[in-house]
Amino acid sequence: MQYKSLDTKKIVFGLLAAILMTVLLAGCGGNSNSSAENVESQANNAEHTADYPKKTIEVIVPAGAGGGTDVAARLVSQYLHEELGVSLVVVNVNGAGGTLGTRQVKDAEPDGYKVSFYNEGTILNEVMGVADYGMDAFKQAGIAMDVNSxxxxxxxxxxxxxxxxxxxxxxxxxxxxxxxxxxxxxxxxxxxxxxxxxxxxxxxxxxxxxxxxxxxxxxxxxxxxxxxxxxxxxxxxxxxxxxxxxxxxxxxxxxxxxxxxxGVDFVLPKFYYFAFPKETPDEIVDVFTSALEKVTAGPAFAERAEGLYLTPNYRNPEDSIALFEKYKQLFESYQEQ
Structure with a gap:
């Protein structure tokens, strides 16, 4: 009877081990499939990023047609078209102090095909409580130029x-x-x-x-x-x-x-910048900002910009962010007085 009991225990333990092994193998198989899906997803993203841009880019200008921001946007977009090899279409989204346009870009698909071209108004909108977001709600592509006067x-x-x-x-x-x-x-x-x-x-x-x-x-x-x-x-x-x-x-x-x-201690630093939705891949932004740097360094672009009282003055995304913070503090000091 003892031998029969021992055999029964072996069979039970064997069955339990087999069940556990099956569960473990199933788990490993699931992870393997998940990993494969992640690799495939990353590969697809890399493929889309590698051939950016391949279609028209929408440049959202949060101001009316014919104004200073609009004129500057159309000028730089013309030269970016030559550099990037795709069309850039300027779309004016005016209203609510510029927030209608900036919010449209903030909430857009982060695929690199919708970008904001705007000015220091984004900082002021946050400081003055017109918007519940500021520059940090976007991924910066750099400052293109300054308004001299x-x-x-x-x-x-x-x-x-x-x-x-x-x-x-x-x-x-x-x-x-x-x-x-x-x-x-x-x-x-x-x-x-x-x-x-x-x-x-x-x-x-x-x-x-x-x-x-x-x-x-x-x-x-x-x-x-x-x-x-x-x-x-x-x-x-x-x-x-x-x-x-x-x-x-x-x-x-x-x-x-x-x-x-x-006798009025007020300075208004004015500049024009490009910014994408926050989750836009860095590789896409790098392509765009590299093209922007080349455009603003070109003599033909500089000559046309100067005729509009604009100065090409490229700042990379990191330098732009530092400048935005500096100006935010300046505008906050105005608001406090």
Whole structure:
């Protein structure tokens, strides 16, 4: 009986061992299949990345057609087309201080075929609470260029910024500044009021094209505009360029003072950058930013950009991110005052 019991135990243990082995082998087989699927997926991603780009790239401009950002986007896109070998189509998505366009890119498929071309407005939108995201919601492809001279322009009745401020002091609430509420133009107006002790009438006219139309139509007294957009009006004498908002006077306008020289401690660094959705593969971004660096270094591109008061000034993604953080701190200091 003992021998029979022992044989039974051996059979039971043998069956248990066989069952365990089957489970283990099944588990190993599952992992093997999963690993194979991962390898296949990575291979497919690598294949798609390796032949990037192979179709049209959408350049989302979160501003209206004909404005400074739009003009710059179309210029650089033309040269990127030559470098990348595919078309770049500029799509204007205006509204909500630029957030409609930037959000569209933020939420897009991260395949490299939708990219944002915008300016410092993304930082200001976050700082001013217009958007619940900032530059870190994107994968940067680098800064393309700077706007040399962002000017305050007025109708020709004011020959200088100081003359305009004198009018504002003598006529509280009468001087009309055309702004886009929720953007840096509103912040700028409030800063002028605070530091010059005047009471302005901030008129919400929208983006730069609408602002220029409002000034030309006599609906407001002064606006903020990139010189490249307003230059025809300035050169004809219809508008006066009163101050520049950069840290230094612009080489081509040495007789126009900075806003800081006029007693308002406000500087507006202005630049144009490209950015992809956050999860876009690094390999795709590297292809794009390499092309951008080559374009901005080209003499033909530089000549055309300078004609629009733009300066090609490529910064790689890492340097761009550092610059964004610096400007975010600057704008936050303005907001606190």
């Amino acid at each position: 962002v000017a305050l322009v007025s109708s020709s009745k004011f020959e200088s910024f100081e003359a305009m401020m004198t009018y504002a002091e003598e006529n509280p609430g009468k001087l009309k500044f055309g702004v886009e509420m929720g953007t840096y133009t509103q912040l700028l107006g409030e800063y002028i009021e605070q530091q010059r002790g005047v009471d302005l009438q901030l008129v919400d006219v929208g983006g730069v094209n609408a602002a220029i139309a409002s000034l030309a139509g006599g609906h407001v007294d002064f606006i903020q505009s990139p010189l490249g957009v307003a230059k025809d009006y300035v050169e004809s004498g219809e508008f006066n360029s009163l101050v520049v908002l950069g840290e230094q006077r612009y080489d081509k306008l040495q007789d126009i003072p900075t806003l800081q020289e006029q």
